[in-house]
Amino acid sequence: MSNTKQMPQEEGIDHSLSLIREGYMYIMNRRHSFNSNIFETRLLGKKAICMGGREAVEVFYDTEKFKRKGAAPNRVVQTLFGRNGVQALDGQIHKHRKEMFMSIMSPDEIEKLIDILKIQWQIAANKWEQMDKVILYEEAKEMMCRIACKWAGVPVKEGKVKMLTKNLGAMFESAAAIGPKHWLGRHARNYIEIWVGELIDKVRAGKVNPPENTALHRFAWYRDLEGNLLDTETAAVEVINILRPIVAISIFINFIALALHHYPEEREKLKSNDEKYAQMFVQEVRRFYPFFPFVAALVKKDFTWKGFKFKEDTLTLLDVYGINHDPEIWEKPELFNPDRFAKWEGSPFSFIPQGGGDYMMGHRCAGEWVTIEVMKVSLDFLSNRMEYLVPEQDLSFSRVSMPSIPHSKVVIKNVKQKI
Ligand code: HEM
Structure with a gap:
């Protein structure tokens, strides 16, 4: 039987x-109403599976069971990801490209990024002291843009x-918008891909010379498993990544x-500048607030898990937000409590704001260490x-629109640096 x-x-x-x-x-609501960590639905006209819970993370990141090629909807490819980037690769080709990404994330390179970041935070603080009001989201975006370009070796006037x-x-x-906002995202990608593509060509022609370890240099000269350079568009997509x-x-x-306000x-x-507490605070921010709602993959080949049949090519969504708020994983998940991370066992399957599993073999976020370090320095400044x-102001934030940003974008006034 x-x-x-x-x-x-x-x-x-x-x-x-x-x-x-x-x-x-969406996924959490149905996990509750079905009283099940797994359910079937129909999305974009096709059957899809949604999963949550710690065990689901383990199976989702098993590269024998799931693949990424073709998993992202076209509208996400056209805005967020770009074509032929690392997100849509599988197997050895993915591993080879991902190694390139991770080589940029070495402790030495992250230290360079932090040096750039501290200078830019100082410049921003000086500027904000002179401003009547600061819309933090807009200012932080511009600051991070300068930092990203400098670190990646991308020259910008x-x-x-x-x-x-x-x-x-x-x-x-x-990325999740429909209508004019979606088209704005598409135009933005087209524009930036052409611009970065031109830079890649100039690097290859010796007309632009970024420092050796930067992303622009590395992706311009990266050779795939067959020894070929990436085509210009793909190299641009990866620098944009x-x-x-x-x-x-x-x-x-x-x-x-x-969080500091609430x-x-x-x-x-x-205040004590305890590095360990700053790390726990940052982890709690990444757990508590919404950012990525879910990640998507396709079933690689038919398999059965916990008695449930997964059929080849079925779209499967893993409930990232739900897992960060799962009462079976987190005690009182609705409370903001950095101390919970003092006891966290560090599993790659229980805390997945930037994906889970292994960095090299799987699709876990290549920039997770960078994100944590940038957040710690930013926390110290703020x-x-x-x-x-x-x-x-209206500091509320939505659990519907993606990505969620506080409605007022956090306005601050009377900025003064502490001596
Ligand atoms: C801003 C905060 C960030 C969030 C919330 C975030 C989140 C994520 C998530 C959820 C994934 C997908 C995991 C999966 O598919 O299983 C991902 C992948 C990725 N992220 Fe991030 N990320 C962030 C910052 C960064 C930064 C700073 C970088 C680079 C410096 C970066 C580079 C990447 C790349 C290259 C991938 C694709 C990895 C692969 O497919 O193997 N991310 N990120």
Whole structure:
């Protein structure tokens, strides 16, 4: 007798609209109502599986069971990812390209990034002291754009920074949008891909010479498993895979400021400059606030897991937001409590704000260490190196629209540096 079980099924022809309407909560809402960590639905006109829970993370990151090629919807490829980037590769080709990404993330290179970051934070603090009001999200985006370009070896004239910030921002701000905002994201990607592509060609022609370990240099000269250079467009997509997410850290910087405002007692704990507590605070920001709602893959070949059948090519979504708020993993997940990370066992399958599993073999975020270090320096500036007022404003944030950014973008006033 067969031991296969039927997954709970969402009735109806298609639920893509519900996914857009419920955003971060879509999978969690159904996990609750079906009382199941797994269910079947229909998205973009096709059968899809949604999963949550720690065991689901382990199976999702098993590269024998899931693949990424073809998993991302076209509208996400056209805005967020770009074509033929590392996100859509599998097997040895993925591993080879990912090694290139991870070689840029060495401790020495991250230290260079932090040096650039500290200088830019200082420049920003000087500037903000002179401003009537600072819209933190917009200012942080521009600051992160300068940092990303400098670190990646991408030369930018001062007059171009604002336009570049706008376009890199539009790529991640539009990824889940429909209508005009989506088209803004597409135009932004087309524009930046052409611009970075021209730079790649100039590097190869010896007309631009970025420092050796930078992303621009590395991807211009990266050779694939067959010894070939990447075509210009793909090399540009990979350089943008460094620039765009560094600019996106501005969302976390905004959430750091929000957490400091909503939980003022945390400021006291951060005063001692205890590196360990700063790390725990940053981890809690990455767990508590919404950023990536889920990650997507396709079933590589038919298999059965816990009695449930997974059929080849079925779209499968892993509930990133839900796993960071899962009461089976986190005690009182609705509370902001950095101390919880004192006890966290460090499993690559329980805490996945930037994906889970292995960096090299799987698709876990290449920039996770960079993100954490950038957040720690930013936290130090916001909590210990400056004072400011947070005037009355709408600081609420949505659990529907993706990515979620506090509605006021966090306005601060009367910025003064602490001596
Ligand atoms: C801003 C905060 C960030 C968040 C929330 C974030 C989140 C993620 C997530 C959820 C994934 C997909 C994991 C998966 O598919 O299983 C990912 C992949 C990736 N991220 Fe990040 N990320 C961030 C910052 C960065 C930074 C700073 C960089 C580069 C400097 C970066 C580079 C990448 C790359 C290259 C991939 C693709 C990895 C692969 O497919 O193997 N990310 N990120």
